[in-house]
Structures are given as structure tokens and as C-alpha cells.
Amino acid sequence: MTDAHKTAAETALRTTGGAPPDDVDKAPIPLLEPREGIPPVVATDEALAEVVAAFAAGTGPVAVDAERASGYRYGQRAYLVQLRREGAGSALIDPVGCPDLSALGEALSDTEWILHAATQDLPCLREIGMVPSRLFDTELAGRLAGFPRVGLGAMVESVLGYALEKGHSAVDWSTRPLPEPWLRYAALDVELLVDLRDALEKELDRQGKLEWAREEFDAIAAAPPAPPRKDPWRRTSGMHKVRRRRQMAAVRELWTARDRIAQRRDVSPGKVLSDSAIIEASLALPVTVNALTALPGFGHRMGRRQLEQWQAAIDRARALSDAELPQPGQPLQGPPPPRSWADKDPAAAARLSAARAAVSELAERLNMPQENLITPDTVRRVCWEPPGDRSEAAVAGALASHGARAWQIEQVTPLLAAALTDAPAKS
Numbered sequence: 001m002t003d004a005h006k007t008a009a010e011t012a013l014r015t016t017g018g019a020p021p022d023d024v025d026k027a028p029i030p031l032l033e034p035r036e037g038i039p040p041v042v043a044t045d046e047a048l049a050e051v052v053a054a055f056a057a058g059t060g061p062v063a064v065d066a067e068r069a070s071g072y073r074y075g076q077r078a079y080l081v082q083l084r085r086e087g088a089g090s091a092l093i094d095p096v097g098c099p100d101l102s103a104l105g106e107a108l109s110d111t112e113w114i115l116h117a118a119t120q121d122l123p124c125l126r127e128i129g130m131v132p133s134r135l136f137d138t139e140l141a142g143r144l145a146g147f148p149r150v151g152l153g154a155m156v157e158s159v160l161g162y163a164l165e166k167g168h169s170a171v172d173w174s175t176r177p178l179p180e181p182w183l184r185y186a187a188l189d190v191e192l193l194v195d196l197r198d199a200l201e202k203e204l205d206r207q208g209k210l211e212w213a214r215e216e217f218d219a220i221a222a223a224p225p226a227p228p229r230k231d232p233w234r235r236t237s238g239m240h241k242v243r244r245r246r247q248m249a250a251v252r253e254l255w256t257a258r259d260r261i262a263q264r265r266d267v268s269p270g271k272v273l274s275d276s277a278i279i280e281a282s283l284a285l286p287v288t289v290n291a292l293t294a295l296p297g298f299g300h301r302m303g304r305r306q307l308e309q310w311q312a313a314i315d316r317a318r319a320l321s322d323a324e325l326p327q328p329g330q331p332l333q334g335p336p337p338p339r340s341w342a343d344k345d346p347a348a349a350a351r352l353s354a355a356r357a358a359v360s361e362l363a364e365r366l367n368m369p370q371e372n373l374i375t376p377d378t379v380r381r382v383c384w385e386p387p388g389d390r391s392e393a394a395v396a397g398a399l400a401s402h403g404a405r406a407w408q409i410e411q412v413t414p415l416l417a418a419a420l421t422d423a424p425a426k427s
Contacts, residue, residue, distance in 0.1 A: 029161060030162075031164055031188055034187040038092075038180065038183050039091055040092070041092050041178065042091060042097075043093075044097060045098065048098045048101075051088075051091045051104065052104050052107050054089070054091075055083060055108060056107040056108070058085035058086055059085070059087050060085065060087075061112040061114050062111050063190040063193035063197075064081070064082070064121070064190070065083075065189045065190050065193075066078040066081050066121045067173040068173060070170075070268070071170070072174060072268055073172075073174050073266055073268060074266050074267060075263075077095070080094060080186055081093040081095060081101065083190060084194065085194075086194070092183060092186060092187060096176070099128060101130050102128075105129050108130075109132075110133065112132075112136055113135045115132075115135060115136075115193075116152045117139040117140075118135055118139075118217075118220050123225065123226070134217070134218075134221060136197050136217055138193060138196050138197055139155070140217070140372075141197075141200040141213055142155050143372050145203050147159075159196055159200065162192060164188055164192075167185070169185075207367075215405045215407050232255075233251055233255035233256065236278055238275060239251065239279070242279065242282055242283065243328075245325040245326060245327070245328065246285065246317060247285065248325070248328065249317035249320055250282035252317070253313040253314065254278045254281060255278060258273045273297065273310065274297050276296065276297060280296050281295055281297075281314060282317075286314065287318075289311045292311050298310065335381060335383075336384075338380065351386065352380065352383040354419035355383050355419040356379065358412075358418070359373060362412065362415060366411070373411065378402045378403070381402055382398050390420045390421045392414060395416050395417045396409050399413065
């Protein structure tokens with residue numbers, strides 16, 4: 001019997017795949033306190049060694065979660081790691097005091113890890129030495145099973161019948177010491193993950209989707225770290241307003257200066273200078289600090305030294321030769337935007353329209369989001385440059401080359417092969 005069953009042994013699990021539960025009129029049970037209370041925060045090597053030993057001796061899968069300080073600190077490092085396993089209870093680990101958790105990762109290397117929205121937490125866990133070989137993603141499981149709301153709180157409520165308090169999700173987790181209400185919230189986030197996993201596994205099996213989910217989980221676990229973004233300054237909010245190359249150079253210089261300062265101060269870049277201020281300064285290209293001060297985002301609260309460093313960045317952009325200015329846009333990787341297909345290649349546009357309609361119909365029939373059935377990018381690539389003979393075998397090979405999983409290939413290959421063959425060219 002798992003922890004949630006011990007907490008309320010008579011409460012049946014709600015495993016209805018997104019449909020209203022049988023006891024829909026019954027209010028969810030508020031989950032206010034971890035079963036064993038709030039565990040002490042582990043911040044020393046000695047305490048960490050005890051946790052490693054306890055979790056290595058535990059049984060079954062391990063629930064894992066991590067809290068970051070997005071919007072407060074530079075980067076996406078973990079500031080708290082939560083775990084729970086049968087036989088070990090719960091643990092809260094401070095990665096500031098214990099920055100190397102590789103021993104814990106190794107102790108759990110053969111264990112299935114349960115995470116909610118795994119791709120969000122895996123990068124920061126990898127930084128501290130925790131990399132799963134097997135995992136179960138409860139958010140992705142909810143998507144595949146057809147649940148309309150897949151946040152952790154919504155899933156715990158609709159599947160298990162408990163209400164989680166979610167008031168501290170966006171707080172500054174770099175705060176030390178961490179307040180007790182935050183620690184209670186963090187411990188509760190892993191309290192029911194094992195039970196949620198077990199219920200979702202049953203539901204996926206009932207729907208005939210369990211092997212599909214396992215393929216997805218294996219793909220996440222095996223995926224390499226994402227490469228650094230090329231020209232990340234181009235993602236500045238409001239960039240669509242910037243048309244001229246010298247203005248783009250100003251965005252680049254301001255963004256780079258802001259990033260350097262944010263990294264040195266370990267604060268979120270947005271707290272150093274807002275994206276909107278970068279765009280305003282780049283459009284105006286002021287020639288003096290006084291002119292810069294008049295722009296939104298550079299008001300009287302900003303000191304003279306700060307203003308001078310932003311003006312210096314603008315001056316650097318102004319001094320660049322034409323050859324040094326960035327080119328508008330980025331080289332396209334893959335097909336052009338679909339809105340331009342009708343003009344560039346009417347036949348490809350017809351193929352895409354037919355493929356999208358077929359994928360949409362199948363996704364609705366399977367009760368899952370289209371993007372989980374097959375990524376829109378994969379559909380676009382196959383429709384823009386289809387294989388030569390358009391056979392199902394050739395289409396399956398094309399899908400595989402774009403990273404589609406075996407279950408996805410099996411489901412969508414007949415539809416895409418038909419769309420590629422039968423779609424008429426639009427005049």
C-alpha cells in the first residue's frame with residue numbers, strides 16, 4: 001500500500017482518462033501536510049550521505065522534483081530538489097549547500113524516476129549530477145491519456161481526488177533560509193507522484209497507449225542536452241518591430257551587455273533591463289545619455305553609470321561598419337513558414353492541408369493533442385520535401401529520419417502517405 005492509500009485508504013483512484021470522475025460531486029480532499037511532516041533541508045555532505053543510503057535502500061520508483069528561481073536569478077539552476085521513495089520517505093536537498101548530487105544520481109541509476117513535465121527539470125538536475133536512465137513523466141502521460149488539464153495540481157485532483165496548494169510555484173527559491181510554508185509546498189509536490197504514476201499507468205494500459213508512453217519516456221531519457229541557442233538576442237520580445245540592420249545591431253549590443261551584467265550579478269536579465277527598453281533604445285538610437293533617459297525604461301530611477309553603459313552599447317552599434325551589421329532574420333532550418341507555401345509551392349500547400357486534416361482527425365479519435373501524436377514540424381518537413389516514391393515504407397523512413405517514434409510512425413504513416421499521394425495541387 002503506497003503513501004496516498006495510507007493517507008486515505010478508502011478513497012478510490014480516479015482513472016477516467018479526462019472524463020468526469022464517478023464521484024464528481026465529492027469535493028477534493030485538501031492535502032495540507034506531508035505524511036511524515038516537513039523533512040529537514042539537507043545542506044551538508046554528512047546529511048546527504050544519509051539520504052543517499054536511505055534512497056538506495058528504498059523500493060520502487062522515485063519521485064523527483066526541482067525548484068528554480070526563474071525571474072529572479074540568472075540561468076535555470078536548481079535551488080531545491082525534492083525526492084520521495086517507498087521505504088525512504090521524502091527528502092529536501094539544498095543544491096547550494098550540496099552542489100554535487102552525482103552520488104545520489106548513481107544510487108538511483110537503475111531506478112525509474114517519476115517527474116512531472118520532465119523536460120523542464122532535467123536540465124537543472126543534469127547540472128548537479130542527476131541523470132535518469134528510465135523515467136515516467138506524469139504530465140506527458142496525462143496528455144497521451146487525454147486529460148484536458150495536465151498541471152500537477154489538476155492531475156492530482158482529477159486522478160487521485162486530492163487538492164494541492166499551489167501558491168508558491170513562482171517564488172524566489174534562491175531565498176535562504178527557505179520559509180516553512182514553501183518547504184511544505186515543495187514536499188507535497190512529490191507526496192503523491194508515485195500514486196499518480198501508478199494510476200496513469202493503469203489508465204494508459206486501459207486505453208492501449210502504455211507502450212506508446214514508454215517510447216516517449218525512453219526518448220526523453222535518451223535525449224542529449226539541448227545545444228546553445230544561436231543568436232539568442234534575436235528572441236528579445238518585440239524584435240518584430242526592429243527592421244533596420246543597425247537597429248538590430250543595437251539590440252545585439254544591449255542584449256549582450258545586459259546578459260554579461262546579469263550573469264555577473266546572478267540576477268534575471270529582465271531585472272537588469274527590460275526587453276521593451278532594449279527595443280525602444282534600438283529603434284530610437286539616441287546619441288546622448290540625456291536622449292536615452294527620455295526613453296521608456298531608462299527613467300530617473302536609473303543611475304548615471306548605468307545609463308552610460310547602455311549608451312556605450314548603442315554607440316558600439318552605431319560605430320559598426322555595414323559589413324559587421326547582423327543580417328535580418330535567421331537562415332531557415334527546414335521549410336519556409338506555411339503561410340507562404342501557397343505562393344511558393346501550391347502542391348506542397350495542398351499536401352500540408354490534407355496532412356493536417358488527417359492528423360487532426362486521428363488525434364481527436366485517439367483523444368490526445370495533435371502535437372503529441374506527431375510534431376507539426378515533422379509534418380511540415382515531410383510535406384515540403386516528400387520522399388520520391390510516396391510509398392508507406394518511404395514515408396515511414398522519412399518520419400524516422402525526423403525523430404518520430406515507432407508508435408507515431410505506425411499511427412500516422414498511412415494518413416501521410418495518402419495525403420502526399422492524393423492531395424491535388426491548388427491553382
